[in-house]
Amino acid sequence: MSALSRHPLLWRLAVWVCLPIAIACWFGYAQLRQSLPQAGDRSVAKGLAADVHITRDAHGVPHISASSDMDAYFAMGYLHAQDRLWQLELARRVAQGRLAEVLGQQALSSDIWMRTLDVYGAAERAWPALAPDAKRSLQAYADGINARLDEGATLPPEFLLLGVTPTRWTPIDSLAWFKVFSLNQSNGMRAEADRYLAHKFLPERQWALLERSYPANAPTTLALDRPMQALSDLSRHLERTLGLGGPYVGSNAWVLAGRLTRDGAPLLANDPHMSLQMPSAWYVADLSAPGFAVSGMSVVGLPIIVFGRNRHIAWGGTNMMADTQDLYALETHPERPNVYRMNGQWHAMTVRQEEIAVRADFPASLRAPRAPVRVQLRSTRFGPVVSDATGLIDQPISLRWSGLDDGDTSYQGIFRLAYARNWADFNAALGQVVTPAINVVYADDAGNIGYVAAGRIPLRGTGDGSMPTPAADSTSGWRGYVPFDEMPRALNPTSGVIVSANNKVVDDRYPYFISRDWAPPARAERINSMIADALQRNGKIDMEQTRLMQADTVDLEALALRDYLVAHVSTEVASSAAVRDLARWDGRMDTDQRSATVFNFWLRHLRKRLLLDRIDGEQGAADQIQALRGYVGGVTPVQIRQLLQSGDPAWCGGNGKSATGCAGTLQAALDDALRELRKYGGDPSDWAWGTLHRARFNHVPFGDVNLLDRLFARRLPSPGSENSVNVAGSLYRPMKGYEQNFGAVFRQIMVMGRGGGEHAYMNSTGQSGNPMSPHFDDMLEPFAHAQLYALKQPDTTAGAMRQTLHRAGSASEARP
Structure with missing residues (x-):
């Protein structure tokens, strides 16, 4: 018995459906060429x-x-x-x-x-x-x-x-x-809007450490929270959808x-x-x-x-x-x-x-x-x-x-x-x-x-x-x-x-x-x-x-903060494999670097604990955090080191949430980072920077x-990184x-x-x-x-x- 006799429906599907689709695709491709x-x-x-x-x-x-x-x-x-x-x-x-x-x-x-x-x-x-x-x-x-x-x-x-x-x-x-x-x-x-929101929502001592001085012409009485937030959000939307503007x-x-x-x-x-x-x-x-x-x-x-x-x-x-x-x-x-x-x-x-x-x-x-x-x-x-x-x-x-x-x-x-x-x-x-x-x-x-x-x-x-x-x-x-x-x-x-x-x-x-x-x-x-x-x-x-x-x-900002981080964690944390590798890291953000990944995850959680978690505000805290994300994302590793070196309790447990001080904050941020990294793979070999850091050329x-994104x-x-020459x-x-x-x-x-x-x-x-x-x-x-x-x-x-x-x-x- 022939294959045609054994599977008549499959042959009809191939002849009357698949073949026309294939011909149409070939014709469309030829036309587009x-x-x-x-x-x-x-x-x-x-x-x-x-x-x-x-x-x-x-x-x-x-x-x-x-x-x-x-x-x-x-x-x-x-x-x-x-x-x-x-x-x-x-x-x-x-x-x-x-x-x-x-x-x-x-x-x-x-x-x-x-x-x-x-x-x-x-x-x-x-x-x-x-x-x-x-x-x-x-x-x-x-x-x-x-x-x-x-x-x-x-x-x-x-x-x-x-x-x-x-x-x-x-x-x-x-x-x-x-x-x-x-x-x-x-x-x-966008910089003005973000700066206004940071001054509005960050505690005064933290703001003073980040910006050093309050501009003389800045408004102190006008309620600009909503329009500044809206302009900041609009700017980010245009950056995300059309690639217009942005801090980089x-x-x-x-x-x-x-x-x-x-x-x-x-x-x-x-x-x-x-x-x-x-x-x-x-x-x-x-x-x-x-x-x-x-x-x-x-x-x-x-x-x-x-x-x-x-x-x-x-x-x-x-x-x-x-x-x-x-x-x-x-x-x-x-x-x-x-x-x-x-x-x-x-x-x-x-x-x-x-x-x-x-x-x-x-x-x-x-x-x-x-x-x-x-x-x-x-x-x-x-x-x-x-x-x-x-x-x-x-x-x-x-x-x-x-x-x-x-x-x-x-x-x-x-x-x-x-x-x-x-x-x-x-x-x-x-x-x-x-x-x-x-x-x-x-x-x-x-x-x-x-x-x-x-x-x-x-x-x-x-x-x-x-x-x-x-x-x-x-x-x-x-x-x-x-x-x-x-x-x-x-x-x-x-x-x-x-x-x-x-x-x-x-x-x-x-x-x-x-x-x-x-x-x-x-x-x-x-x-x-x-x-x-x-x-x-x-x-x-x-x-x-x-x-x-x-x-x-090489990211010189990352190296400056890395030196502080590894010097100020507990002895037990410093002996961990991740921190030992980080201590030997030369600051290169190459695609095969695991320490680059650990550093960036640690930095992100440190920004969150030092800045976003410091907001005092029972009412509307979620809105405040959203408003601050843009500003916090621009706080550089060197600025974070300066904040930590200041010894100001406003950063490390000074709002009543924690009494562990900066060493505890560093360790907690590292724990957060490693916990999150393990979700990508239990073996640190899965943490190469190029695996978790990918360029997206949007169309x-x-x-x-879906599907069309694979073509375009x-x-x-x-x-x-943000601070490397590349x-x-x-x-x-x-x-x-x-x-x-x-x-x-x-x-x-x-x-x-x-x-x-x-x-x-x-x-x-x-x-x-x-x-x-x-x-x-x-x-x-x-x-x-x-x-x-x-x-x-x-x-x-x-x-x-x-x-x-x-x-x-x-x-x-x-x-x-």
Whole structure:
């Protein structure tokens, strides 16, 4: 008897169900593959002055050869649309506040926030201030994106899954995304909200030890608990869902004089730290035209190389951590809520009404449409009333941010870096930057190195803006900005070394206030130490040594606290295997390190026992703890050591809950940590840091959708910590371990020299945003191991792919 006769139902199932499904899947896959660039593509594009030739190397990195810089920007737009079309669509909708149209209710808070700030309106108001060439670059880029759309190519899978059709790109879309990019690096609002809540809920002695002094301009009578909590929560929600903002947005950058390098030419290294996402926000490109050549990292949505090099200079940047955002507490009229008091007089707010379209929940085609959400958006002379975005209107809070100023020329400043030939040109370009406030390191082919602090730093009438300010008096407002020629800068320091790692930029002799929210100095100290050690051992430093520095995972803050912990636990505890191993630990947060895991679990429980468990409050204690989580998460290991060393009973049993003192608190926190670790495995060999610390590269919107997350998102073991050079900002998830959601998003090293020098890079994910592409995630593993690729014109025999963009109407258009 044949198999068909023995199992007729199975055969029918295979023929009539499984086979059609397999054919449909194959057909769908083949169709989606058509959305990828094809070898030998010859496209006809309106708007080009001449044909553009593109060669992609084996990693998908394009090398653009054009007849003019504007044609090169056109090609950049075309390539961004070809490789990252969904990312472009997402960026535009985020900036416009139109994400809920396609993602539904989950994106509504983001839309309300962007419309409250009026990010898109600020971009429109920036356009008239730009010079003609900057405007032309944005228009050329938009034309390139639209040329790709006009081809009618198969759309990436996100569009098909959501039923979305992309619309034409405009120059304002790019300017608006630049605003969001700047907003992402401006954390003043969240820092103010968290600081206010900590002062409100922590006992006074504990607060005094953490912050040392109470800012003179901070309110003492206004009840801001609810709006500050709501703004803090909103900030964290945007960080978690869209990767916007966060305490770890920073970077490392350093530059060495040629006398310290093996090549005898300046060496510049850079690795920005942002939200981990799939794909990376960055895109590697090399653009050239007669008299124009620039290469490095572009932000998808912009035509320019943000950090990179041209034939004469190289530049890299870090977040200055400057406070460019202030919150103002408004006093409103008891009967007219849209009127506020200032200088003893009542002033009307500017009020506008907008509708936000909200898509029905999935599957939208089977559900009734949602009614548009109407929102009232208010603003004052201080700025938008941001508390409205949280739904709280009883205590309105306005936000002043430099990025909302009219006439913002920040894009133009970064645009001009590609044309800079020397230190003077470099300074002239950065003098036009309003936001973000960034540290920019510099090297040139004449052997110079330098540093400039760019961006506008506010001059405040009263106080330093580190806490919410009462708005009743106009003298509390801003009265201008620090003059650019008085901003911090350096050229050819005698040390031959400049290091920037979000650490304090200037000492207290500097006459202007910049920030209270510097990153701990650990990364900068470690970089300086590694440079000094390398010079002592080898005499000179090269690219390979620099690459290893970028990969370094030693956490100096952890070592400082570790020394105190192991010295102050009981003899019995000190003899345990975990503590003995910790005492020998060298501070490396490598993936195979068990002591790194023990330390981080101990630290988390110590923070809880020292800070969260110290709150006195029978009523509403849970709300207080929730309000403090953000602030407590930012208390560094060195601060905790200082608290313990203070001997203040407020920390260790001083609230009546315990009389064991700090040694007992340390031991109890360690017991908590080890008890929790045993849930992951009884054998300490199961506690390797890479097992319980994994990087998550999220995708919007499918990173949180079961099954689809396997196609669109990525996870892998990750080294590093918040304070290592190879940085890793992580959140603990019970029974899942630490999930890294912030870290380095690209690395590059550039060596200058009159012969052209060298340029090495690695993106954090891949060049493509299309999961059908082999370049969607082909840089993930190399990046995790701190490998670098050379950025140079590819050998066409080594996996390179050629494309040509033909000018419409050219003779070459007719060729097959």
